[in-house]
Amino acid sequence: MIAQLYETHVLPHLIGCACGAPQIMKQRARLIPEARGRVLEIGFGSGTNLGFYDPSRVSEIVALEPSEGMRRKAAPAIAQSPVSISWRAETAEAAALEPDSFDTLVLTYTACTIPDPDQALAALRRALKPGGQLLFCEHGLAPDEGVARWQRRIEPVWKPLAGGCRLTRDPAAMIARAGFSITRMEADYLPKTPKIAGYTVRGAASR
Structure with missing residues (x-):
């Protein structure tokens, strides 16, 4: 009961605050305006990206978000959105996505929480139209062994408190493993962010 209350009523606010930090919003502002056509956003959350869509x-x-708490938190932003939005209350792994049906996939600070990222990304690749794009901005495993060591130590405690977030995933490797071709990528530590959660990769990929 306590765990359910935490997940439904507390966690959405914590994630909303963390994912809406100024240094993260700058990354979103650089990436999201590139979205075009019919868009699938995976892990829509509280609608943090909405203000950056053109x-x-x-x-x-199409907003893919399995968390009831997050969908409820996103309602005010959706009500003011100039872009048409439809909900899919499914996980990326289980979503019944039609092949070749989206022009853009958006994955921002979400890959860390997907239970089976390989299965999810393979399904997303099939749903992307030929010539479409995956826009991604994700935190993950740091290249510096000292930081990575602390990520591995902290992850077992961090994960249940942060909605299943893993600190030690390699987003770029997962994207490539799913069959995407990364067309551009930048990687660095976000300023004013603990290094265990601040190593970020962002860019674009194609089928």
Whole structure:
């Protein structure tokens, strides 16, 4: 009961605050305006990316978000959105996505929480149209062994408190393993962020 209350009523606010930090919002602002056509956003959360979509370029956003608490928190932002949004209350692994049905996939600070990222990314690749793009911005395993060592130590405690977030995943490797071709990528530590959670990769990939 306590765990359910935490997940439904407390965790959405914690994640919303963390994922809306100024240094993270700067990353979103650089990436999301590139979205075009019919968009699938995986882990829509509280709608943090909504203000960065260009309504002249985006025809529809399909919001994939299994958390009831997050969907409830996103409702005010959705009500004000100039872009048409439809909900899919499913996980990325289980979503019944039609092949070749999206122009853009958006994955921002979400891959760390997906239970089976390989299965999810393979399904997402099939749903992307030929010539479509995956836009990603994800934190993960640091290249510095000293930081990575602390990530491995802290992850067992961090994961249940942070909604299943893993600190030691390698987002770029997962994306490539799913069959995407990374067309550009930047990687660095976010400023004013603990290094265990601040190593970020961002860029674009294609089928």
